Amino acid sequence: xxxxxxxPHLLVLLFVLLAVFAPQxxxxxxxxxxxxxxxxxSSAHLFGTDALGRDLFSRVLYGGRQTLGVAxxxxxxxxxxxxxxxxxxxxxxxxxxxxxxxxxxxxxAVPGLLVALVLLAVIGRxxxxxxxxxxxxxxxxxxxxxxxxxxxxxxxxxxESAHAIGATPRHIIRRYVLPNIWPVVxxxxxxxxxxxxxxxxxxxxxxxxxxxxxxxxxxLAEGRAVFNAAPWVSIFPGLxxxxxxxxxxxxxxxxx
Amino acid sequence: xxxxxxxxxxxWLAATLAFMLLRVLPGDAIxxxxxxxxxxxxxxxxxxxxxxxxxxxxxQYLSYIGGLLRGDMGYSLTSTLPVVEVIAxxxxxxLILALTSGVCAAVGGVLIGAACLNTGGVGRIARAVVNxxxxxxxxxxxxxxxxxxxxxxxxxxxxxTHGADRLxxxxxxxxxxxxxxxARVTYANLRQIHDATFVxxxxxxxxxxxxxxxxxxxxxxxxxxxxxxxxxxxxxLSGAVITESVxxxxxxxxxxxxxxxxxxxxxxxxxxxxxxVFYMLVNVIADWSTRLLDPRxxx
Numbered sequence: 001x002x003x004x005x006x007x008p009h010l011l012v013l014l015f016v017l018l019a020v021f022a023p024q025x026x027x028x029x030x031x032x033x034x035x036x037x038x039x040x041x042s043s044a045h046l047f048g049t050d051a052l053g054r055d056l057f058s059r060v061l062y063g064g065r066q067t068l069g070v071a072x073x074x075x076x077x078x079x080x081x082x083x084x085x086x087x088x089x090x091x092x093x094x095x096x097x098x099x100x101x102x103x104x105x106x107x108x109a110v111p112g113l114l115v116a117l118v119l120l121a122v123i124g125r126x127x128x129x130x131x132x133x134x135x136x137x138x139x140x141x142x143x144x145x146x147x148x149x150x151x152x153x154x155x156x157x158x159x160e161s162a163h164a165i166g167a168t169p170r171h172i173i174r175r176y177v178l179p180n181i182w183p184v185v186x187x188x189x190x191x192x193x194x195x196x197x198x199x200x201x202x203x204x205x206x207x208x209x210x211x212x213x214x215x216x217x218x219x220l221a222e223g224r225a226v227f228n229a230a231p232w233v234s235i236f237p238g239l240x241x242x243x244x245x246x247x248x249x250x251x252x253x254x255x256x
Numbered sequence: 257x258x259x260x261x262x263x264x265x266x267x268w269l270a271a272t273l274a275f276m277l278l279r280v281l282p283g284d285a286i287x288x289x290x291x292x293x294x295x296x297x298x299x300x301x302x303x304x305x306x307x308x309x310x311x312x313x314x315x316q317y318l319s320y321i322g323g324l325l326r327g328d329m330g331y332s333l334t335s336t337l338p339v340v341e342v343i344a345x346x347x348x349x350x351l352i353l354a355l356t357s358g359v360c361a362a363v364g365g366v367l368i369g370a371a372c373l374n375t376g377g378v379g380r381i382a383r384a385v386v387n388x389x390x391x392x393x394x395x396x397x398x399x400x401x402x403x404x405x406x407x408x409x410x411x412x413x414x415x416x417t418h419g420a421d422r423l424x425x426x427x428x429x430x431x432x433x434x435x436x437x438x439a440r441v442t443y444a445n446l447r448q449i450h451d452a453t454f455v456x457x458x459x460x461x462x463x464x465x466x467x468x469x470x471x472x473x474x475x476x477x478x479x480x481x482x483x484x485x486x487x488x489x490x491x492x493l494s495g496a497v498i499t500e501s502v503x504x505x506x507x508x509x510x511x512x513x514x515x516x517x518x519x520x521x522x523x524x525x526x527x528x529x530x531x532x533v534f535y536m537l538v539n540v541i542a543d544w545s546t547r548l549l550d551p552r553x554x555x
Contacts, residue, residue: 102262106269109532113494114512121516121524122277198393202498205395206513220395224502227403234403238396246391 008254011247019064026058030214038230048232050222059219060236066215067201067241070131074196077135078142079189085139086146087173087181090154107140113199120203126210130203134196145188149181156180183255190252194245201241216241259543263536268321270532275320278521279313329526334518339526343508349417350507353499354492357427361434361492362485368435369442369481373450386443389436394495398429398502415504426503430495434488441484445477452476479546486542489535 018025027046028034037053039045047056089100110118115137116130123129153159154177162172201217203209209218216237223234304310311319323329329339371382405425406414416422449455450473458468497509504510508527515523 102265103269105262106266106273106532108490109266109270109535110274110528111490111494111531111535113497114528114531117497117512117516118274118277118524118528121519121521125517194391199494201393202395206498206501207517217395220399224399227399228407231403234396234399238393238399241393241396242388242391245393246388249387249391 006254008247008250011243012251015064015068015244015247018061019068022058022061022065026055026061028055028058030054030058030062038226038233040230041232047236048230050219050230050233051226056219056233056236059214060216060240063214063216063219063237064240066127066213067197067217068244070127070134070200070204070215071193071196073128073131074135074138074200075189075193077132078138078192078196079185082139082142083146083185086143087150087177089143089147090150091169091173091177104140104144108144112137112141112195113202116199116203117208120208125208127204127213127215130200130209131196134199134203137199138192138195142188142192146181146185149184150177153177153180187252187255190248190255194248194252197241197245197248259540263540266536267529267532271321271324271529272317274525274528275317278525279316279320324529329529330522332515332523333520334515334523339522342523343511343526343530346506346508346511349505350496350500350509352423353426353430353505353507354496356423357430357434357495358485358488358492360427360431361438361488364431365435365438365485366442366478366481369439370446372439372443373446382439383443386436386439389432390440392433394429394433394498395502397432398426398499401425401429402502417505417507422503422505426499426505429502430492430499433495434491437488437491438481438485442477442481445480446473449473449477475549478549482542482546482549486539489538493531493534 031054034045034049034053034055036045036049037051039049039053041048045055045057047060050056050059089097089104092100107115112134116133119133119136120129123132159172159176162176167175201215201220204215204217205221206217207221209215214222219237220234223230223237227234301310309316320330327340329343331337332339332342335342368382368386372379372386374382402414402425405412412425413419413422414425454476455468455472458472459465493509496507497512499505500507500509501513508530512524512527514520515527
């Protein structure tokens with residue numbers, strides 16, 4: 001099936017390309033200190049400079065690598081086990097279902113960001129830790145969505161007929177269940193990525209990342225210290241997060 | 257009765273998971289924490305005995321659950337006060353923030369969701385607002401709100417905990433964030449119900465459109481909307497952590513952040529259990545009100 005390429009595809013692609021080719025594109029080194037501190041956007045510094053005189057455009061470009069990297073790892077950490085658990089939950093024998101449901105309700109009763117914070121209290125600070133915590137905190141959500149999709153196809157006639165011709169459970173899952181829940185899973189992967197961008201940057205904004213590794217959340221936090229003199233330091237990284245999440249969400253909407 | 261059992265079961269499971277994660281996994285993290293603060297080996301041993309950390313895990317677990325039942329959550333590692341006393345003074349500011357924002361988001365979400373139905377410019381703007389606010393990071397809107405309303409216009413204070421004027425910006429920011437999913441579900445539901453048989457009957461009877469909307473459509477659409485509002489509790493609590501940090505409000509969210517950075521496990525554990533209780537309470541209340549509203553649902 002061919003889909004028409006529209007602006008969300010292009011915008012997401014643009015973000016990925018900017019992140020990959022940040023070293024080639026960025027006009028300055030993101031850590032180099034220029035004499036003009038807190039300079040407003042100009043032709044020399046497209047996004048202006050920050051409190052130390054660093055070029056904000058270059059910092060946002062490099063920050064995108066961090067933010068996209070963290071979100072990609074987090075989404076992978078959430079999706080692989082979440083998908084597996086969701087399928088198992090969906091096909092679990094009837095007597096097991098109430099206790100599984102209670103277990104997942106308990107996991108879902110604590111909000112994702114709180115779970116991520118608790119995990120960070122255990123595993124410590126850092127960008128890798130943030131990616132891991134954001135990913136782990138979303139497993140229960142992914143499992144719930146996957147389970148819903150599995151339950152929807154579980155009693156379909158084609159599954160019944162597969163049973164009837166003697167297909168093994170393993171074969172049924174691989175050839176009948178997975179292909180049919182795939183659209184939901186792919187769309188939800190987009191949602192997971194969006195959440196990971198927002199929550200990953202939130203945690204580094206809150207100071208749980210690493211010094212010297214500025215993602216968009218850290219740049220935003222730096223901007224808060226100088227928002228009176230230089231609002232642009234706060235505006236551009238936030239704009240980047242919003243545009244990326246907006247594009248991914250639009251992509252998801254088109255899939256559903 | 258089943259509901260009450262479910263409620264207790266989920267809280268117990270959440271408490272147990274928090275216990276396993278925070279007391280079993282970090283192993284001797286508490287001793288490490290004490291050593292960092294300069295305690296001697298003998299002191300650490302004494303404190304560990306005092307906190308019951310040298311007892312076998314099964315006994316620790318039983319005394320932890322027993323304590324929870326009596327409302328005792330152990331002692332904070334950083335202030336040595338009981339966890340309950342550390343959390344209690346923070347509770348009210350967070351509850352006020354969360355409940356006010358929740359109500360604003362519910363009302364705003366339903367209104368904007370209804371506005372999305374409009375086929376003209378109003379609907380287009382409403383739909384764009386919903387999509388945009390789903391993508392806005394709350395820590396960014398918070399900062400922008402401070403820049404515009406506190407710094408440039410000077411209308412409202414940018415930080416602090418007490419007083420109604422210090423509540424306006426945080427509530428505005430948090431409710432915009434929580435409003436979007438509510439609006440989305442309201443829109444989807446209204447669109448579906450718009451062509452339902454009972455609505456067409458009402459139209460065929462010649463009832464005025466506004467009356468149909470109020471008496472037939474809204475009543476049927478509100479059930480799922482209430483369920484979604486209840487599910488936003490998670491968003492609301494996550495958002496409260498960030499909002500409190502952005503606006504320097506001393507609430508539970510900020511306490512959780514500080515305790516995470518300090519690795520004050522007992523406090524973190526207490527807040528996790530409390531947030532699970534809050535989430536379950538909101539969902540039970542939502543369940544009841546859905547039943548009251550929609551006569552089609554029979555328990």
